[in-house]
Amino acid sequence: MNKLSPQLRQPVQPKDWTAGIERPQTLLDHVVEDPDPLVDLSHRPVVSARQFDRAKTMQLCRLAALYETTPALIQLPLTGKILISAFYEPSTRTRLSFESAWHRLGGDVMSITDPASTGIAKGESLEDVAEMFNNYGDLVVLRDSSNEAVYEMLEALRIPIINGGNGTDEHPTQALTDLYALFKWRPDLMGEQVPEERKVRMGIIGVPNRMRTVRSLLLFLSLFAPAFKEVVIISESDTNFDDGQREELEEAGLKLRVTPKLDTELPELDVIYINSIAWVGDSYVKLGERLRLSADSALKDGAIILHPLARGEELATDLDQTEHNWYFAQARGAVFIRMALLTTLTQRIHQVMDTPE
């Protein structure tokens, strides 16, 4: 008797459709190429969303869209270069999309997924590890559950480091991924002025002072404040902002409101960003688990859902086959936005953009 399951008797089927994956050309057509903001990022560390401005963000999104629409453009600009991928916390998307991006650009990768397999287990300082990284690689991506580790390594590094998530502090390249998805959906939101009727209302189901993804995202959104009627923080937490965090965002022009009521907000939201996991110490905590989305939720027609993933019960899988699912396109885009960033930091943009040498 043939015991093969039906899935094993046929080739892997392409997915019929994922909302949003056809959009990078729209973004590409919307942004005029300008290499100067990216030249300015060459050979710099990337630790905080605060290091970016509108022009850098837009040009990175444009270059990502160029990579996504034109795979033939990739001339392996990182051949001979080595990425040190140091992830001292679990990761699916950040580690694999960075490594995929580096490989796609022609480079080689050394991966550390457990600090106990390095001299850190013998008490070696992060500064000493960083000194070794200078000799062995050309760029480091670090994820660490400590807010400070990336700053400690920065002291001793002479190669760029990218913060792949530091404790509850920041995750700037996740926020770039979020913006890349948002601007593929609506490139006009990048405008310095956005007409009132084109502005969007965005809901963030998450806790800004406990989730690094949300903290970095809000900083990036504040660069594009004219795009938003308001940003509604939907949270059941007693405290949502660190001292000065909300003020900084509002001073940059972002209109913020906080509410615990998801159901009353949902029908008015054009974009919903949802996350419930915060990494604290050596494990994660779930925040706002009761705030959930499913295909039965009262979502506005055409509203998009973003999620940094991994998901829990807050995001039902019955949304996956709906037009609201932009979270898979968002995760796919992570490779292209990271390719754009890596090309920039390694001073290789002259291979893909018209720049003065």
Ligand code: CP
């Ligand atoms: N979005 C994100 O940081 O996912 P990972 O934890 O899988 O890297």
